[in-house]
Amino acid sequence: MKALILKALKENINHYISGEQISNQIGVSRTAIWKHISELRHEGYHIESSSRKGYRLISAPEHLSAAEIQAELNTNCFGKNIIYYDTITSTNNAAKEAAAKGCDEGTVVIADRQTAGKGRLGRSWVSPPNSGIWMSVVLRPEILPVQAQFITILAAIAVGRAIEQIAGITIGIKWPNDIVINRKKVCGILTEISAEIEQINYIVLGIGVNVNLDKDDFPDDIKHSAASIKSETGSTVSRKKLVVRILENLESLYKNLYKKEFYDNAKADLINEYKKYSVTLGNRVKAIYQNKTIEGYAEDITENGELIIRSDNGEQHTILSGEVSVRGLYGYI
């Protein structure tokens, strides 16, 4: 039914077609048409309506297929192999399966919608259709497992830069790797590792960006702390352009990991860039770390990306990971 209505609209793209015409053509009530049009809008179709003239299709949503992305992508490795799904449980799970079967480094799994999107520490990630970037990249770095934590820092910078470049807005990074706009989270990164003690089998870098979600797309319990690029800038952003830029940034930063001088210069440069983005540094923080709660001041980021907190009793804590909330005007975020 919805497909027939869409077909009628597409045959008249940029021209009005009245509800009555559609109703006669397909044989459904005008109330049913209104209901389906409303659904199509939610799926990303831009449809204008006028009580006198009827409905007019302005644009269809972007399709994130491999061909669409690759046509604009300027990389050597990342995204050369793209596995696209309209709907999948979790792109990270699909990427882990592909990696276990031996897929190439740089393989990207991308889905228009996730039914069981995953966040860090076993949490879920809201991933409705036509509105976000839900993708995972397979990496096979020749580094020790203990060095893997730096890749998540690198990924946050790659995505942060891409959002600034495409959306023209300033982002911040909440330690370790949440990207925030106006202190609200618009992107999360979930790094999953399969390793032996002395070598990494693969890393799956899961990147979730809330691009064009509306406020209503978020559940009530995260509405105050989550946002999308659109909700903060007021403008719709091309998901395809953003995917392309993320992959390009990621590849160019990642390639440096292999250069001899990386651990001398490039890494220090990245940490400096990271510090500039940080919304955590220099603020009062509350950390839950190894089952203890530490309150204090976020003093510095180490060369490996760890957070140094000076707690109120003067002790210094160097934190590799954990939950760290930052005090703002309206309480901790």
Added chain:
Amino acid sequence: MKALILKALKENINHYISGEQISNQIGVSRTAIWKHISELRHEGYHIESSSRKGYRLISAPEHLSAAEIQAELNTNCFGKNIIYYDTITSTNNAAKEAAAKGCDEGTVVIADRQTAGKGRLGRSWVSPPNSGIWMSVVLRPEILPVQAQFITILAAIAVGRAIEQIAGITIGIKWPNDIVINRKKVCGILTEISAEIEQINYIVLGIGVNVNLDKDDFPDDIKHSAASIKSETGSTVSRKKLVVRILENLESLYKNLYKKEFYDNAKADLINEYKKYSVTLGNRVKAIYQNKTIEGYAEDITENGELIIRSDNGEQHTILSGEVSVRGLYGYI
């Protein structure tokens, strides 16, 4: 055919039955019987033969089923769930699948035979039937991924102690976790980790012990460096008793990881025990580490289990992982 011959032998267990009798009963040639008896012996059946009296079954091989092991096992968690296979590609792969589906900590996958047994760094592991322990244990420790390397030290000690207790022989540990008898490898441990940056999803600890293999079971290229407990002691060892003892030792050492004082006392005690077992420490070594070859003297083991090598030019190298061979009377092992 072989099953019918085995049936005939079992019906006469501890009594001789002549080749002619078997031949008449089953209707095969005496040459065929001899061939099948030879195969049964290779599978672990102890069959005596006498040119006058015929064949006599003394004992059948041990069966490592869940029930057989659990009947003797005194643990709270490890081995409470045992998945047994007669034949499988790799117990680590099966354990990873079970872990990904959410199996309990302490779940054990054990097989009589592996067709694609895995060693460290993508190598293969010879795993013929009825002669070794090929098993994997699923762990879910609440530690950071960077702390996981210590579990492999702990596992080497657990298995080493078990071999000494059951076989009454002195073992050594070649850094990081090969168990050797008379400087020949009888056990390897393959630790595979699935993790996020800040938490471990699961660890699969793969333990391969060459228990009753004959010298001929090893391929030519590793004959000089590999051995079994039987080949070094001259005696057959009960695989079941050894499995039970390994799981008991492993559980008791592993439980300490959760105790607050572990990182103060128990860990230091374990490192001291590890040093006593070490065949690497105090010897001349050759290490391949981050694509460089270092020759020198194995000076110490750190509190985290890293190896400290003093190279010939006086530099000190702290090595987390890699290939380290030890010079002996007859060259490097």
